[in-house]
Amino acid sequence: MQETQIKPAENLAQTAAPARSRKFLIKLLIDLALIGVGIAAYFIFPDNLGFITRILIMIILVLSLDLVLGYAGVATLGHAALFGAGAYGAGLFAVYFSADPLLGLLVGAIVGAIIAFISGLFLMRAHGLTLLMLTIAVAQILQEIINKERAITGGSDGLLGIDMDPIFGIYAFDFFGKTGYLYALTVLVIVFFALKILVASPFGAMAKGIHESAPRMRAIGTPVYWRLVGIYTISGFIAGIAGAVSAQVTELVSLEAFGFALSAEAMVMLILGGLGRLYGAIIGTVIFMVVHHTAASIDPFNWLFVIGTMVLIVVYFVPEGFMGLPVKLRRWLRWQK
Amino acid sequence: MTPDKTKMANDPSKTALNLQNVIAGYGDTQVLNDISFSVAEGERLAVIGRNGVGKSTLLNTLMGLTDLHSGSIEMFGEEIQNLPSHKRAINGLGLVPQTRDIFPSLSVEENLMSGERQGHKIEEAYALFPRLKERRKNGGSQLSGGEQQMLSIARTLMGGPKLLMLDEPLEGLAPVICDMLMDVFEQLASDGKHTIVLVEQHAELALEFSDRMLILDTGAIVFHGDTSEVRQNPSILERHVGLGVT
Secondary structure (H helix, E strand, O other): OOOOOOOOOHHHHHHHHHHHHHHHHHHHHHHHHHHHHHHHHHHHOOHHHHHHHHHHHHHHHHHHHHHHHHHOOOOOOHHHHHHHHHHHHHHHHHHHOOHHHHHHHHHHHHHHHHHHHHHHHOHHHHOHHHHHHHHHHHHHHHHHHHHHHHHHOOOHHHHOOOOOOEEEOOOOOOOOHHHHHHHHHHHHHHHHHHHHHHOHHHHHHHHHHHHHOOHHHHHOOOOOHHHHHHHHHHHHHHHHHHHHHHHHHOOOEEEHHHHHHHHHHHHHHHHHHHHOOOOHHHHHHHHHHHHHHHHHHHHHOHHHHHHHHHHHHHHHHOOOHHHHHHHHHHHHHHHOO | OOOOOOOOOOOOOOOEEEEEEEEEEEEEEEEEEEEEEEEHHHHEEEOOOOOOOOOOHHHHHOOOOOOOEEEEEOOOEOOOOOOOOHHHHHHOOOEEEOOOOOOOOEEEHHHHHHHOOOOOOOOHHHHHHHHHHOOOOHHHOOOHHHHHHHHHHHHHHHOOOOOEEEEEEOOOOOEEEEEEEHHHHHOOOOOEEEEEEEEEEOHHHHHHHHOEEEEEEEOEEEEEEEHHHHHHHOOOHHHOOOOOOO
């Protein structure tokens, strides 16, 4: 019999509790600091609120992608389908039924979830390259349907005529984007904390378990297929929220909402930040969009070179994304000593 | 683990598991050849045999992880051979695989939560394996072999199995850990809620623990009887497994 020693752990129980409280406090402080940064940006960059609002919306979309890709390990290049569904859902609702922002937000989220559920029923049976191709196909089909229904959706001209009512009948969407920014920030904070609770629950552990080994999860009683459909539907709900906020804040929805470029960029943002950590979605999106914005304003024709180089460096040197950087640095410093 | 109040106590007159003429393997390759046996509720069955005779394949077949070519499998009176593995687990079948298959990037707590089903709380798993509570925030890959085995067993128990299958759970572990795990198996077998099928290389441990023994050789049953019979006639083990019992 091979000898396997168990490490002494007498004091672990005593030291673990304060360490857990300390970690919880640190995480809470980080969350509060992030909210503080969001509020501070409102005052520091009053002339760039439109751009920063776009960042916040993209963070919501990338968070929804993190749930399926980072946690459940479902690779998709068609996440824009769910974003676009939410955007058109909220936009059409505002044009034809009610311009109430919160009602529209709910409609956008539900439309995103319905599209995710229906497409998820067959997508979640596929794997690998087949799955990637099918996710792209779903986005293309939806884009074409919206394009064909020109009389209702505006087709390639985009959906015009969205004029949102004030939030709670009080806070009107203004030209400078102040209300839109605070609205998007509030939605992001709610989505982020809801996702934190979800991924820390047994449901989140189950998603990670499926990512690690679907056959093992089946053997411990998890109906993997239906759970994946469920995760994809929740992700669609959140992506739909991102789309709805985008439609309401910009008061315009175009076919690009279903575009492959949006899906691919969301994936790049997530890979840059780090998969399966939520915070990675925030960091990756902010870095990608700021670099994109800066590079494009310096050289409008070659900005992709900068983005491409950055992705190459990160993937090669820090495959865990920017979230993995502190651990890498610590190891490197230890090695230097 | 605290017994599930919704379950009936074991009734030895009832059959927990019944296999009839099971032929199974991987793809076209046949590993199990016409296997038939039954296990009563609350019984402890040991399955022994040399390496590669089909012991793990037998458990994997029960779990629905191999290709069943023919035959029937009944669990607690219900045919399960056409059910997918997750439904077999929901119906009360639990497998602790030889490879442990814990999720290395998940913490101990997350590993347990991933197998959690209604009515089975993590605290019950911690009561059975206090060391896992101490390691609850550690990643699966940071655990020792013994701790990984505890986690694998505890995670299976989180699903509330009535029929627990243990595939060489003591392999590669220190004697002190083996003793501790055997105590846990004893506790589970004695609580009146579990029927246990133990695949084990150590014939003496298996004999000590089980009521009945099944010996496999090249995918077929070569002995099936009470462990008392084997104790009285150690040549059975010598003949089929090449082992003597002290």
